Amino acid sequence: MEGKRISYHESVQKMHKKLKEDNMNTIWDRYVAQGLGKNLDQRCPFCMGGVRCDLCSNGPCRADVEKDKRGVCGITGDGMAMRMMLLRNIMGTSTYHYHTDQTIKTLRATAKKLTPYEIQEPEKLKTFAERLGVDTSGDINEIAIRLCDFVEKDFNRKYYEPSVIVETLAPEERKEAWKKIGIFPGGIYGEMMFSTSSCLTNVDGYYASLALKAMRLGVAMAYQSQIVNEFCMDILYGIPKPHAMRVDLGVLDPDYVNVLPNGHEPFLGFAMVQLARKPEWQEKAKAAGAKGLRIIANIETGQEMIQRWKMDETFYGFTGNWIMQEAVLASGCVDLFACDMNCSMPVDPIYAEKYNFKLIPVSEVVVFEGVSERMDYIPEKAEEQAAALLDMAIDNFKIRRKKIEPVTGLPMKEAIVGFSTESILEALGGTLDPLLNAIKDGTIRGVVGLVSCTSLRDKGQDVHTVDVTKELIKRDLLVLSLGCGNGALQVAGLCSADAKELAGNGLKALCEKLGVPPVLSFGTCTDTGRLADLIAAIAKALGDVPIPDLPIAAAAPEYMEQKATIDAIFALALGLYTYVNPVPTVSKAPNLVKLLTQDCEQVTGGILDVEMDAVKAADNILAHIESKRKKLGI
Numbered sequence: 001m002e003g004k005r006i007s008y009h010e011s012v013q014k015m016h017k018k019l020k021e022d023n024m025n026t027i028w029d030r031y032v033a034q035g036l037g038k039n040l041d042q043r044c045p046f047c048m049g050g051v052r053c054d055l056c057s058n059g060p061c062r063a064d065v066e067k068d069k070r071g072v073c074g075i076t077g078d079g080m081a082m083r084m085m086l087l088r089n090i091m092g093t094s095t096y097h098y099h100t101d102q103t104i105k106t107l108r109a110t111a112k113k114l115t116p117y118e119i120q121e122p123e124k125l126k127t128f129a130e131r132l133g134v135d136t137s138g139d140i141n142e143i144a145i146r147l148c149d150f151v152e153k154d155f156n157r158k159y160y161e162p163s164v165i166v167e168t169l170a171p172e173e174r175k176e177a178w179k180k181i182g183i184f185p186g187g188i189y190g191e192m193m194f195s196t197s198s199c200l201t202n203v204d205g206y207y208a209s210l211a212l213k214a215m216r217l218g219v220a221m222a223y224q225s226q227i228v229n230e231f232c233m234d235i236l237y238g239i240p241k242p243h244a245m246r247v248d249l250g251v252l253d254p255d256y257v258n259v260l261p262n263g264h265e266p267f268l269g270f271a272m273v274q275l276a277r278k279p280e281w282q283e284k285a286k287a288a289g290a291k292g293l294r295i296i297a298n299i300e301t302g303q304e305m306i307q308r309w310k311m312d313e314t315f316y317g318f319t320g321n322w323i324m325q326e327a328v329l330a331s332g333c334v335d336l337f338a339c340d341m342n343c344s345m346p347v348d349p350i351y352a353e354k355y356n357f358k359l360i361p362v363s364e365v366v367v368f369e370g371v372s373e374r375m376d377y378i379p380e381k382a383e384e385q386a387a388a389l390l391d392m393a394i395d396n397f398k399i400r401r402k403k404i405e406p407v408t409g410l411p412m413k414e415a416i417v418g419f420s421t422e423s424i425l426e427a428l429g430g431t432l433d434p435l436l437n438a439i440k441d442g443t444i445r446g447v448v449g450l451v452s453c454t455s456l457r458d459k460g461q462d463v464h465t466v467d468v469t470k471e472l473i474k475r476d477l478l479v480l481s482l483g484c485g486n487g488a489l490q491v492a493g494l495c496s497a498d499a500k501e502l503a504g505n506g507l508k509a510l511c512e513k514l515g516v517p518p519v520l521s522f523g524t525c526t527d528t529g530r531l532a533d534l535i536a537a538i539a540k541a542l543g544d545v546p547i548p549d550l551p552i553a554a555a556a557p558e559y560m561e562q563k564a565t566i567d568a569i570f571a572l573a574l575g576l577y578t579y580v581n582p583v584p585t586v587s588k589a590p591n592l593v594k595l596l597t598q599d600c601e602q603v604t605g606g607i608l609d610v611e612m613d614a615v616k617a618a619d620n621i622l623a624h625i626e627s628k629r630k631k632l633g634i
Contacts, residue, residue: 001028001040007461009320009491011249011410015327018407024354025347026326031456041458049588050081056201065590078207081589083199085565086214090195092566093221097155097188098341098365099265099526100229102377104148106267107232109379111144116271116383119144120238124422128231132168144235151228157187159194166223171536173546174574178219181603183212183573185220192217207592215604218570226529233304237270240307240420240523242427242516246317247490249324250412252333254401257285257293259393260319260328263340264524266304268362268377269295271386272338273305277314281390288397293390298328299343303486303524307418317412320491321454321484323461329355332406336393338362340377342563356400358392415490416497419480419520421534427514432541434514439551440634443506445476446551446625447538449522449531449576451567452485453560457582462488464581464614468557469494471618473518476504477625480534483525485558494519528567532574542632548575548605549632551625555579557617568608572596575605577624579617583610 006016006028019026036042046052046062053071054060063069063077070076075083110117119125122140129136129143134150136143154165163185167175178184185191195217198204204213234240252258259276261269273295275281285293297305297318306318319328322343328334329351336358337348344361349368352359361367361374362385375385419427428434438444450469454461465488472479473494481489489495494502500511503518511518522531535552539545554571556564559580571578586592596608609624611617 001032001460004463005460007323008463008466008488009248009324009461012324012327012461014410015249015330015407019326019330022330022354024326024330025350027323027345028456046588048585049077050084050585051077051588053080053084065588073202073205075205076207078589078591079205079210081586082207082210082214082592083205085584085586086195086210087199088562089214089217089566089569090192092561092563093188093192093217093225095342095563096221096225096229096526096566100225102265102267102341103229103232103236104151106379107144107236108148110236111141111148113141114380116274116386117236119235121235124231124239125235128235132165151224155188155224157190159186159190161186161190163187163220163224165228166219169223169227169533170219171539171547173544177575177604178573181212183216183219185216188220188224191220207589208595211592211595214566214569215573218566218573221566222529222532222570226526227533230523230527230530234420237266238308239422240418241423242416242418243310244414245306245311245417245490246412247320247415248412249319249327249331249410251296251317251319252328252331252410253291253294254333254406254408255291257288257290257335257393257397258296258333259294259336259338259390260296260298260334261301261305261338261340262298262344263363263366264300264304264342264526265340265363265377266301267379267382268338268340268386268389269297269301269305270309271382272390273309273315275383275386275390277312282314285394285397288394289401290394290397293394299325299487300484300524301340307420307521307523318487318490321462321487323454323456326351329357330407331410332400332404335396335400336360336389338389339366341365356396356403358396360389360392362389413491413493413496415493415495415521416517417490417495417521419522421530421537424520424534427516432538436538436541438510442634443476443510444478445622445629446553447478447480448472448553448555448621449480449482449535450485450555450557451482451525451528451531452488452556452558453525453564454484454488455558455560455582457558458612462492462558465489465557466492466494467614468555468617469519470502471614472555472621473499473503473507475618475622476506477622478507478510479519480522480531481519482522482527482531485556486521486523489519490521495521525563525567528570532570535574545632546575546605549628551628551632553577553579553621553624555621557581572600572606572608573604577607577609577621579609579611579621581610581612581617583612
């Protein structure tokens with residue numbers, strides 16, 4: 001691996017050379033080691049095709065659908081592939097909802113004045129509570145507690161008790177479609193139990209049934225986990241609004257104490273920023289010999305933070321997405337890596353020892369082999385925990401500067417971040433009309449919600465995401481980016497005003513008129529539900545157009561993990577054309593492939609497209625959007 005087979009980003013390519021010089025075992029080495037023969041992307045063909053199972057002691061089993069070769073229990077390859085996909089979906093849903101549970105716990109403690117946070121958006125709290133039918137009398141903290149009570153009650157409904165959250169938030173047309181095919185969900189905990197129970201050996205081996213259960217789970221996840229989580233994050237920390245943010249590895253300066261909150265939950269990250277902005281903490285850092293104390297945003301925790309809070313000399317910038325992690329840690333600039341839920345690698349202790357930084361898990365679900373020191377997040381102790389973490393980082397500075405030769409001269413640029421439904425409406429003058437008019441008159445052809453991870457499959461980190469996005473904006477398709485793919489596009493420069501020069505003439509004109517980039521930085525993977533809510537608003541503004549008929553598509557050019565699979569399944573349930581890459585592990589299950597790529601359109605209106613070539617992928621998305629424009633007569 002070399003050049004762009006490592007990464008799209010110059011900074012990561014440079015750090016990869018440093019890692020090799022340091023004889024460090026890297027994610028790229030481990031990826032190559034998994035290949036078969038000379039093909040570094042080849043794996044076991046049964047595993048790649050999804051037609052293997054090791055869930056019972058009669059296995060592992062393999063299946064060949066064309067020969068009617070089945071598992072010992074009699075399950076087909078189609079059943080194997082969809083059952084394993086559903087299990088991945090359950091894992092993704094569970095992790096999303098763990099995050100939501102922590103957010104609700106934090107909001108409740110904040111309403112009781114037990115945390116260092118304050119409710120930043122009382123009007124959004126009232127609006128969201130009213131939308132859900134929650135009593136909005138009394139003071140803002142009372143409303144917040146009632147909201148917490150309401151959503152937790154809904155989470156705990158039985159799977160056969162329809163979710164009030166979904167009933168309240170979802171579009172009428174979608175609710176009717178879901179009820180018709182039996183995928184309108186109950187409470188999310190019950191749905192996870194229902195899906196998990198279905199995956200037991202000799203329970204449900206029918207791929208179509210399992211696919212419907214996955215969609216049902218996806219609907220529960222998007223409305224109960226994602227929308228509730230992100231709206232409550234807005235209530236606590238502010239609604240995202242557009243602003244500039246420094247990005248890429250150049251944000252790391254070895255002469256500062258650098259603290260990196262990492263993962264998906266920004267609670268302690270925000271608490272540390274609040275403390276670090278105080279003069280006494282900057283003086284502590286300077287007393288240790290540093291120029292100051294900085295909090296550096298990282299991965300999805302970083303996305304949550306940079307979307308909401310503006311940069312300054314303390315909250316300095318954002319590094320990038322998760323495959324950059326070893327490059328970040330090897331920079332010789334990190335003093336403390338605080339690991340909350342998700343995206344902290346099991347190899348990190350080796351890097352902590354080599355590059356002399358403190359590696360501290362701050363979530364009860366995160367555990368590293370050989371690391372005993374930890375600080376599990378407790379909302380009521382957030383300020384005390386944040387202070388302890390900053391003290392550790394300051395104490396580490398002298399050790400790190402004495403022992404480690406840092407890497408300097410890494411690139412840094414600026415991205416425009418902080419687009420949300422509210423800020424998009426604000427940019428449009430308070431109404432969706434300018435966007436809708438631009439779609440109707442053909443200035444732009446449509447909108448693509450890019451919700452992606454980052455992967456080394458087939459290409460280097462972020463290469464396919466950037467290539468696909470460039471092709472989309474060239475075709476006058478406005479892109480809203482989320483997840484690790486959002487970090488990819490920020491660091492690649494596509495979330496900057498200058499990127500309009502890469503767009504088609506229509507999209508470029510819209511960017512100049514509104515003063516926005518062609519790629520709107522919309523948030524993290526947990527913002528998928530927020531995006532669905534915006535899509536519903538667009539459908540309503542166009543005259544209650546069914547969502548499957550909108551000139552809109554979803555794209556995941558580099559999906560990677562289990563949370564991404566449930567996002568894609570939800571997009572299909574929502575009725576969206578959904579492009580994914582790499583090829584999912586279902587390719588040897590032909591009946592399932594046909595269901596997802598052809599027949600699903602007749603069931604929910606959604607359809608899955610898989611394409612490895614960026615130009616062809618963009619052409620396919622545009623063709624779909626043009627067909628919807630023709631149907632709408634625009």
